[in-house]
Amino acid sequence: MRKWRSLLFVCLSYYPALAQEVPLGGWQTHFSYLSALRVEQVQDRFFCATYNGLFSYQPQNDSTVLYSKINGLHDTGISSLAFEPDSRQLLLSYRNGNLDLVQLDENTEFQSITEWPLLRDAPSLPDDRRSYQLIFRKKLAYLSTFFGIVVLDPSRLEVRETYQNIGPGGSETAVFGISFTQDSLYAHTSQGILRTSLSDNVNRQFYGNWQRVPASFTATSIAVLQEKLYAGVAGQGIFRKNNAGWQLVYPATSQRVSLRVSQDRIVAALDNRVVTLSPQDQATGFRDPLLVATQEAILDAANNLWVADRQTGLISNFSGSYRSLSPPTGDTTIATRTDSIIVDRNGFQWIRLPGTLGGGILVKNPATQQQRYLTASPNNGGLPSSQVNSLSLDRNGLVWFAADRGVGYFVPEGVLSVGAVNAVLPIFGQRRLLSNEYNTAIVSEPGDRKWVGTRNGLYLFSPDGTRLVRQFDAANSPLPSDQILALKFDETSGRLYIDTPNGLVSYRSDASAPAADLQTITIFPNPVRPGYSGMVGIKGLVNETVVKITDLAGRLVFETRSEGGTASWNLLDYTGRRARGGVYLVLTIAPDGTESRAGKLAIVE
Template sequence: MKRYFTIIFSLFILAFNTLSAQDFSSLWTGHFSYLNIKDFSNSPDLLFAASENAVFTLEYATNTLEEISTINGLSGETISTIYFSDSNDLLFIGYETGLINIVSVGDNEVISVIDILNKVTIPPNLKRINHFYEDNGLVYISTDFGISVYDLDRLEFGDTYFIGSGGTQIKVNQTTVFGDFIYAACGDNSAIKKADIFNPNLINFSEWQTISSGNFIGIQGIDDKLYSIRDNGIIYRLVSDNLNQLFTYPEIPVDIRTVNSDLIVTTPETVYVYDSDFNSLATATTNTVFDTVFTAATINDQDELFIGTNGLVSLGKPGYGVLKASFNDPTNYEEIHPDGPLKNSVFSIETPPNEIWAVFGGYSRTFNTSGATRRSGISHFKNNEWINTPYDSILAVIPNPVFLSDISVNPFNTNQVFISSYSSGLLEILDEVPVMLYNQNNSTLIPFAGDFKLTTASVFDRNGALWVMNGRVPKPLNKFENGVWTSYDFTPIIPVPPSNSNLGFTSIVVNDQKSVFTGTFSFGLVGFNEDSSQLSFASGEAENFPSPNVRSLAFDNNGQLWIGTEKGLRILFSPPNFFSNPNVNNIVILEEGIPKELLSSQLITAITVDGSNNKWVGTAGSGLFYFSPDGQETIFHFTTNNSPLPVNTINDVSIDSETGRVYIATSKGMVSFSSGGTKTEESLDQAFVYPNPVRPEYNILGSNNLNDINKGVKISNLTENVNIKITDIEGNLVAEAQSTVNKRSSKANYNFAIDGGTAIWNGKNLANNVVATGVYLIFISDLDSFETKILKLLIVR
């Protein structure tokens, strides 16, 4: 059966390749959280655990963990249930939207089944996938509208059963086949439904019999016993369709399932394991060490118990992923999950070299904290592992640091980090430990009302001074340097708070001329020069602003200020002139010969500049754009359709200048992309070429536009303006590139190009042929300082 299915599955992929998901693992990396578990499924060898929008497997024999996420082709939507078909080596993943991903476990091939998702006759709020149950080659899919049947042999949907009164759509939480009947545990006060499994007319609602009344959470058959749980916390044994009450749980169960001949019932604080006669085999509970919420549980053939956990959001406590225990000692837990941050809902990130800082609290575009993560910790990736500081660890040192929203890492001491609390002030972290909260008692960060200090964006200048914005106060701009705080008055241009339009500040940048620019909710762009004390702003049509709501700012490598507003992108070409002529410019591009404004009317959420002066621009709803330095060329446009982005709304973007890796934060997880655009160096001392030697198994050929940096030959640690010549050992010119000419973003499709501090060569010579085996010389010349360096490269083909 398994071999036959594999053949059919391959044919299905070929015939329906539009439903096949792409594996992005060559250039992308996922940074998902696996601490909150939604569901389990297992085989004799593997445990499958579903987190919010990703899955991981645990191999029992080796304790090896493997992740399956959007990097492998999953949708990124919120998972509601999973099921592994051991007979077919297929993992079914159901989502709250009605989408289903099917993963071929042997090779992680992913297909998307969109029949339910696209069904127009079913309201979107009723498409949630609640449960999968396999019987006799069919998978019965419980949903919020009824039951759909999926044929494993034909890999297609069969009938859909609307089993409510009069054929209405009702919620089905779980199904099971017991004897010759299919049973459905229903919500919507529709009790338990039962029908003859061999009845060819199950699409007729009248063929379904109703048992009892009320809402039922689940129903499971074990050997010759049938059990069901009602939402009043009572578990019943069904005998001749009569419900015999067995036990009332102190909490409403959240999950019921059978594994082999055992029944497992999970409540928020306790897991109960029974044999088929309802005799207790094991009981596991939460404890002071693992103060959490249980979500589901399962067991394996070695009598090991696996419990899914979820965080206590109101207390700022994270989940613990999977807790493993044995039947003999069900309270001695081992924590199991892949390494990752505390949460998937990442609000802000900062990436010093080879590190990631992430926070999860925040505010809406109108600076509303309703629905935001009030209490959450801090995640820091360093030395290839995540260091997670939960909220209660911060609370033990610093009182009430809620809505952690923005991050600044001291460039002169990367162990010192400042995190804005949109409510409480500014939090200082030193060597991973929260050491200080700056507020009205020890800084110029004064409250707006009561004790609310609306501290948001911050940035370090080149001298090591920290600039911090604090909303809805007369002096919102604050400077912290050498232990001294100074604040600056904005009332000449912004009304004295509390003005309803003076809600807050979104972004802050500082240039070498000591000019500070910040974005505002309704006053556009505000500029302040420290030396001259000049203050200016621009927000309306007269200054060419499409919206007074400025969301993001970034200086590029030429000193120009890129401005992201709620309704489009703008550039300030000459920041020093802003104080006398505060006008900004839009970018006009030619699209099929027609002049158009770049990103017209788009809500720009993030802008960052890489070492090549290319621009990464995040949007609300349209994904992530990667533009050439002048914005005229779109190098990439990443969305959920062509990348592992879990959603198309970007919260933040940050670039590791050492590696050129781009980190993208969203509300459903963080991913990163290897772009190759590293920062330039001051000299050529550390320039090197890799891989070296180039071996036959290495694919020297880069993609046509050199954007696949996992291929080709790279020359790194270059200065800003270089010329590079590659010759063979006899001195014949093979390839040549210059920083200002040969750029990867060019439409010329060069074989050799320079992107910031890295050059990429695809191994082709001037005649466009792949070079032969041999030793090649690389001559690097800095065109400004006249410094030179020669490297040797061995290619074996």
């Protein structure tokens, strides 16, 4: 202990973490916020749902807030959303049928989020469970779905009514949107526009109480303005219903005609422009190069336009000119995969072959053109299957693979010269490693632990693949999907990038590339604020650096070794209790004892 105490006087390199440092065990989304689909105004805040994400924008202070599973949402991929002003509830509907009921405070900040997996978990519904449209009426939420209309009471978390099989003769019909007059409910369905009475005496669950509204066209959307029914028709424009039938009030060749009512106007999102119609059918057009693939549009009280555009994001002209208000978007997918061809320490190329070429792995010496195919046959590869989806070279020079029926590795030495070559298949849980999973990706991190992506989530194993360190899926983590498409590890930052069908996210591992020396160490987060439940990271270390954390009296609280260039502390002492508030000393020493550094960590209670 004297040696460690002497380090207190040579704290040469202590750098507190930067504000943007992602904590160990922390997640980040890397979604595209340009694929905007829906826009909803709540007081001075505009919520915009994109294909994978949700964000809000406040023009008063030019501020943007991102929402995801990381900060409280329960799913990914919003299909529709709506706001109920009296209860201050924002209802989010996801593509898989899940619902989030968000309670907003007076400043439109999220106060609470209640998951409502009503449709997602229903046992007998069709696979398509999304809500094509959400609309509130008298505090009840009406969901337009593939299987009909669902009426919900969010205040009681209960189903009021369902209108299924409302087509002619009681046939099934998909409902894409609804609108209300004082006495009627209109539904835009796969069998045309249907109408029913809102009278309390009418049983709307009986198909006989739904009548088809005659029309010579197929509507793409409907809306009601001042008790008049409007229909958007692809390639024709906007029609209004009158006593004599339908009247074309705005001709347009646009294939998309999405109608909403906003500020006592019909607001129509066309292919690459927006048109508003007054109750007197006076049209006003909006065009701009940023309007490329408009999906939905509304007006604010000052008649500024707010548009959800599928290519350019949330667009508005509130500042006098059109601009995109979507958050900046970086890489949203792992575009270049490096796990199809790897080069081992001998310079041999390991190439995973697609099924069209027979599958397996081709090992090739570029210098001599000598090569060998490794297959599922014994002594000629011994792969668990010929479907190899990913390759990774670890710190020990072993070539790891992820196949559809297991995970294992090869020892490269002699692979082109010896007769019998068989994959090593680690044993985990009394069976071959992940032999019951379809494994899609594998990557080694600097500490040589193995991340494996599957169709059922993400696994982190010990370096030899025999011990499970962590397991993530969409239910217990911010992963947007259980299906992992690709993995990429950034050794400098310690981030694991995870590509899924529902978007790209990253996880801050407690491992990173080792530093050459201990000249610069970073402790983060620092200080540890009240309520923080994550891990403290110490980075800038050499591999297997010894890290000791003591109080100011020199009493040892925690000790560990780094995974590559990073070590972590879960803020628990040796007794398993959370460390008390105060200042702690972080003492680091290289494994060979040649150099050491120290820093301070503050825990605030």
